[in-house]
Amino acid sequence: MNIWKSVMKFIYHFASPKHFYRISGKLIPWFGWLAAILLIAGSIDGLFFAPVDYQQGDSYRIIFIHVPAAWMSMFVYMVMASAGAIGMIWKIKLADVVASSSAPIGAAFTALALITGSIWGKPMWGAWWVWDARLTSELILLFLYLGFMALESAIEDPRAAARACAILAIVGVINIPIIHYSVEWWNTLHQGATVTKLDKPSIHISMLIPLLLMALGFKLYYATVVLIRARNKVLYAEQNNRWVKEIVKQSG
Amino acid sequence: MNPKRKSRLILVLLILAGTGLAVALGTMALKENIQYYLSPSEVKAGKAPVERSFRLAGLVSNGSVKREKNGLTTHFDITDNVETITVTYTGILPDLFREGQGIVATGKLSDGSHFIAEEVLAKHDENYMPPPVQDALDKAKGMQESGEKAQ
Numbered sequence: 001m002n003i004w005k006s007v008m009k010f011i012y013h014f015a016s017p018k019h020f021y022r023i024s025g026k027l028i029p030w031f032g033w034l035a036a037i038l039l040i041a042g043s044i045d046g047l048f049f050a051p052v053d054y055q056q057g058d059s060y061r062i063i064f065i066h067v068p069a070a071w072m073s074m075f076v077y078m079v080m081a082s083a084g085a086i087g088m089i090w091k092i093k094l095a096d097v098v099a100s101s102s103a104p105i106g107a108a109f110t111a112l113a114l115i116t117g118s119i120w121g122k123p124m125w126g127a128w129w130v131w132d133a134r135l136t137s138e139l140i141l142l143f144l145y146l147g148f149m150a151l152e153s154a155i156e157d158p159r160a161a162a163r164a165c166a167i168l169a170i171v172g173v174i175n176i177p178i179i180h181y182s183v184e185w186w187n188t189l190h191q192g193a194t195v196t197k198l199d200k201p202s203i204h205i206s207m208l209i210p211l212l213l214m215a216l217g218f219k220l221y222y223a224t225v226v227l228i229r230a231r232n233k234v235l236y237a238e239q240n241n242r243w244v245k246e247i248v249k250q251s252g
Numbered sequence: 253m254n255p256k257r258k259s260r261l262i263l264v265l266l267i268l269a270g271t272g273l274a275v276a277l278g279t280m281a282l283k284e285n286i287q288y289y290l291s292p293s294e295v296k297a298g299k300a301p302v303e304r305s306f307r308l309a310g311l312v313s314n315g316s317v318k319r320e321k322n323g324l325t326t327h328f329d330i331t332d333n334v335e336t337i338t339v340t341y342t343g344i345l346p347d348l349f350r351e352g353q354g355i356v357a358t359g360k361l362s363d364g365s366h367f368i369a370e371e372v373l374a375k376h377d378e379n380y381m382p383p384p385v386q387d388a389l390d391k392a393k394g395m396q397e398s399g400e401k402a403q
Contacts (some may be wrong), residue, residue, distance in 0.1 A: 051382030051383075052382060052383065053380050053381070053382070054381055054382065054383045055353075055376055055379075056348070056376065060380060063380070085264045088260055089257055089260045089261045089264060090257060114377075123346075123347055124346070124348055124374060124376055125344030125346060125348075125373045125374055125375065126347075126371075126372065126373045126374060127371075129371050130373070132288040132367070133286050133288065167267065168266060170264055170267050171267060171271045173268065173271075174268070174271045174272050174275045178275070178279070185279075186283075186286045186288065187287045187288045187289050187290075187309065188288050188292075189288055189356055189375055191376055191377055191378045192377070192378045193378060194379075194380060202378050202379045202380070203379070203380040203381070204380060204381040207380050207381075207382075213282065221260055238313055248257065248362075
């Protein structure tokens with residue numbers, strides 16, 4: 001029990017607004033620059049050096065945006081729901097802040113995945129949109145994000161809003177395995193998994209490397225933006241505290 | 253863990269279990285309706301609706317594509333390597349349509365094994381590789397097959 005207690009003490013300490021503000025300020029430039037380097041390297045590798053596909057020719061290159069965006073749409077939701085649950089159970093305010101900061105970013109990734117998928121679908125399948133299980137469940141994910149944001153802005157009391165949003169996020173988690181396994185459980189027009197399966201990835205290494213560079217770049221971009229957003233929210237929520245006033249005074 | 257936190261943790265787990273169960277039951281009940289298409293075997297087994305439009309998917313059989321003189325009507329066979337259904341389609345086919353390629357056709361059965369399509373979509377698979385690698389794989393497969401024949 002002592003170890004548990006000291007772990008919790010460390011978490012509470014880290015999650016205190018003042019420490020979070022200080023540490024996140026140091027992390028943001030690192031994450032931001034790494035994200036920029038990875039995204040530039042991944043784009044150049046993906047657009048100029050990766051070979052054409054034997055079936056789809058050059059059109060497949062939209063994969064380097066579509067797939068990382070789709071992965072992030074699910075990853076951000078898991079972060080949002082976990083943070084919501086932590087905020088609800090342990091009443092750590094920072095967790096609620098992370099959940100609410102993640103929602104618009106996740107919604108943007110989901111919209112990007114849907115739009116790039118549509119642009120890819122028209123030439124390859126012959127349709128902008130079909131109501132198969134993969135596309136429909138991803139569209140539901142977008143509505144879950146939008147619902148989270150709408151619910152948050154509809155409830156005035158921030159604590160009640162965080163609680164309601166956390167419950168919505170937790171209920172919506174069930175959609176994540178459905179999105180992932182939709183292509184296995186049901187017949188879909190969407191292809192099966194290329195990379196995220198137990199088998200060896202069915203993509204050539206020269207195409208896999210830029211894809212993974214982009215995926216990592218997307219992840220670090222999310223880390224950067226979520227920290228910036230959370231930092232602003234923390235500062236706003238703590239505006240009456242002395243440490244915030246000192247920061248304001250220092251920056252003139 | 254203090255009792256309040258514990259009860260809230262249990263609440264979160266109950267929400268997860270409850271929605272999980274509800275969605276699992278719902279999707280199981282709707283299993284047939286969530287399927288985007290039927291395979292030729294399923295159609296031959298009588299699972300296809302009569303006089304109502306549905307989707308049929310499979311591979312375009314090698315050597316089965318025949319175009320009519322007007323240039324827009326195409327006849328081809330769809331197979332899942334067990335059963336085969338002949339399809340007729342009038343219209344523009346997607347770029348990826350070719351022999352051996354997976355497709356999804358929407359339309360109606362005119363008799364037991366003839367399908368009149370109103371729309372044809374191409375279904376690409378999960379493999380991505382450069383052309384030389386694909387050629388090498390095909391060649392290796394061809395050599396293997398001819399080797400088997402020689403034996």
